[in-house]
Every structure is written in C-alpha cells, then in structure tokens.
Amino acid sequence: MPGSVGHVEPQRVVLFTEDDPLVLESGATLGPVEVQYETYGRLAADASNAVFVCHALTGDAHAAGHHGDAKRPGWWDTLIGPGKPLDTDSLFVICPNLLGGCQGTTGPSSVDPSTGKPYGLRFPHFTVADLVTVHRRLLAHLGIEKLHGAIGGSLGGMQVLQWALDHPSEIENGILVCASARLSAQNIAFSAVARASITGDEHFAGGDYYATGEKPRVGLSIARMMAHITYVSEESLRHKFGRDRIGEQPTFDIDFQVESYLEHQGQTFLDRFDANSYLYLTRVMDYFDPFADEAAAIARLGEVRTRFLVVSFDTDWRFPTAHSTEIARVLALAGCDVLQDEVASPWGHDSFLLEVPRYHELVAAQLAGSTSLVFLK
C-alpha cells in the first residue's frame, strides 16, 4: 500500500550572497538568495537516485508529507511517498520554493539589503533559465551532480524543459506534465487581466504595500478566481456545481454554488500568496519561448541525453494537448527520446495535482525505465 512520507521539516539555505550573487540571464545580480526546500527519502551513497520537483505558478516547497497535521498534506502528496510514482523507498525527492516566490525563497516580499525594505517591484525580472540556475545551486549544495529525474506540471514542466536544454546531460528522465513551450495569446490575455486586477487595486501602492497594513486583496482574489476557472474543466464545474443555487432571490452576492466555490478559492489564496510574486511569476511564463528559434533549439537538443515523458490531459483548456504536442514534435525532430501521451481525465489542468491512474502509471514507469510496458497496455 502506498504510504506517506510522514512529518517533514522545511529546510532553508542561503545559496547566493551579496559577495557571490545570483547572476540573472538579464545580467542583473541578486544576493542574498535564500531557498526553502524539502526532501523526501534518502539520497543513495552514489547520489544516483535524486528526483527534482519543480513547482507550478502558485506552488511551494511543501510537496509531500505534512508539517504536523496529517490532514493537510503537501500539494503533490498523491505522487510522492513510499510506493507512489515518486517512490521514496528508492528515490530521494527534492522540492524547493521558486525564486521570486513567497514561501521561504527570496522574492519581491524579501528585504532588499540595499534599502532594508522589501523589494516590491524593485525585485529584478527573471526567467525560467534563472529558476534553473537556482535549482542547480541547490543540487550542488546537496552534493548531487546528476538527476535521475526532474518533473513538473505547468510552469514546473517549463523548468524541466529549460534545464534539459541548458544542461544536456544532467537529467536522465524529464517529465513534463500539462506544460507549454510557449503561451498562446489567450494564455497571455488571461495573465494580463490578472495583473491589471492586482496593479489596479487601491491597496497595491505600486507594489510597496508590505508596510501599509493593507494589501491588494480584491485584485489578487479576482486574479485567482479567474485563473481558477482556467484550471478546471467546463465539465468538472458542471458535474460539481451545475446551476445549483444557494438562495431563491437574485442578489449580487453569492447566489449559485459555483460562486461560493470560486469565492473560497480567491479568499484562501490571499492567506498564502503574495501579489507581487504573482506578477513576477506570470511574467516569467509569458516570456518563456525556448523554441522561438526552432532551428537553434533543435541544434541544442541534439546534445540532450534526457529521456522525456510529455503528458497532457484531454480536458485541459489552459494548456491543451496541442501545447504538449508542440513540445514533443520539436524534441522528436531533434532526435530526443520522447514519449507523449494524452491522458483522459475530467479535471482539466488541475489533473496534474490529482490521482489520475494512467498518469501516475506513466510517471512511475518513466522513472523505472519501463514506459513501453505502460504504453502497450
């Protein structure tokens, strides 16, 4: 029976300092950079069993186990643990909070040593490649040179792709779940409205809201509610809520169950996420475009030794299968070892967080080197 990794303690490490700063792709420097991370399982003596988890837009380092309350497990607890696809009986799993985040890793809410105040919008812009640079420094800190696997959903998958491109022999197995190599105009449009909602909030204060006692609660909750609609399928909203009503008479408050659900999504997000991090990380996604120069990308991919698994979900309309197909097409053109599969799941983009059997089988098989068995099923 699959189990839990149990109680885990988050860890923190300063990976870059003011004297040895992170040099970003833009040329800007940033230091110190502290990273919060968690690990599950034990690193083998030869450090050959490490799997790196890259989280998505609003994730954090707490991917599995619990911090004291077993009823509140990490966000990927379905995937990580003894007997689970990322089997901690044999694998050593690492998950850090992203650069620019707000859950223990340096981001716009961190104190800028040059001013003694939170960075706010003075935090430098960064890229997916910069996220990978920080990930690699964490690996070095842990004494790991090569990964048995790297896995991520959505923005997480983008990091895996960038990592393989930039460091062609560091990842044995790269698993991209409902990822994209290039946001569409519609994807960017949704991000743009979310950002406009945050920056237009009366309490945004140009990003310097940390000391005011207020924050852009309305703007951030609207951003989250709208994004959430894109994370779930039309079908799942219909099944869960349909047109079920709460009251009889029309109001401009909460009349339908689906409104109550969405409002809850917006409100709970406020407790755990920083609006400026939302701005930075959505921009990172907008700009990600590693295949913009396809010929150059194919040339670089020719060196890549990673075996790729590219999974999408049939009801995902945030990053529909066409995004995964485009990734797999370019990888295959470059001669990479790539398996692509569209998995049936009613839950839309959020499926990557859920226990979808075939998806979990594929991930387990990829890490065990036995995907062909799953594909033949």
Next chain:
Amino acid sequence: MPGSVGHVEPQRVVLFTEDDPLVLESGATLGPVEVQYETYGRLAADASNAVFVCHALTGDAHAAGHHGDAKRPGWWDTLIGPGKPLDTDSLFVICPNLLGGCQGTTGPSSVDPSTGKPYGLRFPHFTVADLVTVHRRLLAHLGIEKLHGAIGGSLGGMQVLQWALDHPSEIENGILVCASARLSAQNIAFSAVARASITGDEHFAGGDYYATGEKPRVGLSIARMMAHITYVSEESLRHKFGRDRIGEQPTFDIDFQVESYLEHQGQTFLDRFDANSYLYLTRVMDYFDPFADEAAAIARLGEVRTRFLVVSFDTDWRFPTAHSTEIARVLALAGCDVLQDEVASPWGHDSFLLEVPRYHELVAAQLAGSTSLVFLK
C-alpha cells in the same frame, strides 16, 4: 449593392408611468419606464413587416445607420440596411435599449422618483420575461400586434426564445444567434468574477457612485477585459496578435500586443457602460432557464407558431454549439419548426456582430421563408 440606412435619430418614449407601472415577474413594480429606441425602414400599412432586434449584454438601441458620423455605424450595421439580411427596403426594424440598460432606457443609473436619486442597487431585479414585457409595450405604442421576425444574438436570442414561449403567436420568425437556454457553471463563474471585480472596486460605494465623481473604473474594465477574452476565439487572438511584443524588456505594464488590445477594450467600455447595468444584466442571464422544467416547456412550446432559426459558430466557446443544440432539441421535441446550423467562422462568439456570409444568408433566407434553399447549398 447593400447600403446604409444613413442618418438616424434615436427616439424615446415613456411606456410605463408611476400610475401605470411595469409589473415585473417578481411582483415588484417600476415606473416610470422610459425606453430609447431606433427604427429603420418603413412600417407597412398593415404593420406586417416589423422585425424586432433584441440586443445583447452591452448593446444599445443604435443598431444601424449613424448619428452624424458615418464612420461610426450602429453595432449591427452589417446586418441591417437596404439590401442587407434585415432589408430595410422591405422591412421595418425596431431596436430598443434594454430595461436595466444605460443608453437611454430606464435602469439603475436612472433617477428613482421616490428618492430623487439614481436607483443604484435599489433598482429591482428583473428577468428576460420582463425585458419582453417592455418590448411588447413598445410594439403596442408603435401600433404593431405581430412581428414578422424577432432576432437577437447571445442575451438577445434569449429574449426571442422567451417571447415565443410566452406569446406563442406573436413572432412569425424567431432567430437565435449564439444564444443559450441555460448558462453553464463555467459561464456563471466568469460572470461571478466580473461582478466581484466591480463590487470590490474601491469606488463602487455599494452602487451609489453616481454622485461621488468617481466610478468603479478598475472593476468594470477588468470585467470587460475578462469577458472579452471569452467573446473571441483562441484562434483569432493568435492570428491577430500571436506573441507579438511592444517592448523588449519585461514590465508589469503592456509588453505584448494582446495586452494593449485588451486594455483598449476595457478602457473604451468605461465611456459607454454603467457598472450597475452590468451587474443587473449579467444576473438576468445567470437566472435564465426556460427549459428547467422541460416537460412544461415542451407543453407550452406545443402552442408556439414561430418558425425558429438557431445559429451558432464553430469557434464560439462562450456559448458553444452545444447550447444551440440544446435549444433546437427541445424546440424539435415540442414539434416546433426549427432549423439549426453551426456556421464556420474564426471569430468566436463575436461572430454574430460580423459579416459572416453563410450566417447572413441564413438570416435573410429565414425572413424570406426560403431557408431550405440555403441549407441545400
């Protein structure tokens, strides 16, 4: 060659008074109710050539011709005029601004005679049936008892459906374009976020913003931008804007062309629309559900003499063809004369506003009683 109806003057009429108020479906009363409307073409001596245009969520009475600047024609000028599908050489076309609107018809921005101040959220809630009640009073005022046709897109089509249901022998031809008999949970979810954005705006003031010199500009523009994404297809955004950029360096302002376009949509909307009207009319759509009791609806439709044309567009993801199919299914079960067609068009929901040849052919043929010729093409 199709032409323009040329210069038109909007008209206004008080259809209900305080002494003879509009009795709403809820039982509440409202008076006075003034309606702004326009007409195009000439009413035949026997009043047999009238076609009623029902506008959508953010439409107005100015459907065709111009008010002085021929470069700024009405919103359905492609459809209405000499030689056009609603041919004003032979038809008399009427288009009023909806009850609850903000373009000359009584709505939440109108003065409540009992207080001398704008209604704001004290305006009563109303339904699609109430919109039809006002439409019918306008017809009576114009001396018209029966319509050759009634046509509308989106919320406009809902009015046509309700009208035919409630008054089974008043409409000869009912034309529903990208309409719905029932918003989905996802549709309601988008509306809910739009409303939350408006009511959460610092300047909303519980709906009483008219006297403050401010209005919920941020909230209303966010609502419009988000809605606009749902009005256009993913494909059309990709073709128009793709990932084209404005600047080189990331900012939290306008970096991509699609962001500039969306911001323009949001800003121009502020000049012409009232936030409270947006709240009321979206709620009207949320609650519309004439087939909730399908057996009862079918029984009532058994009396309906209207010939229906139900058109959808293949790239419309706001009200996909499934919504039209559901309408046509129930109409057909009830034995109504109904033709349904999905028209190929790259422009999504907004296609109903655009010159899509087959759609225009179908509308013209329906009003001429010759749809079978078009269907056989």
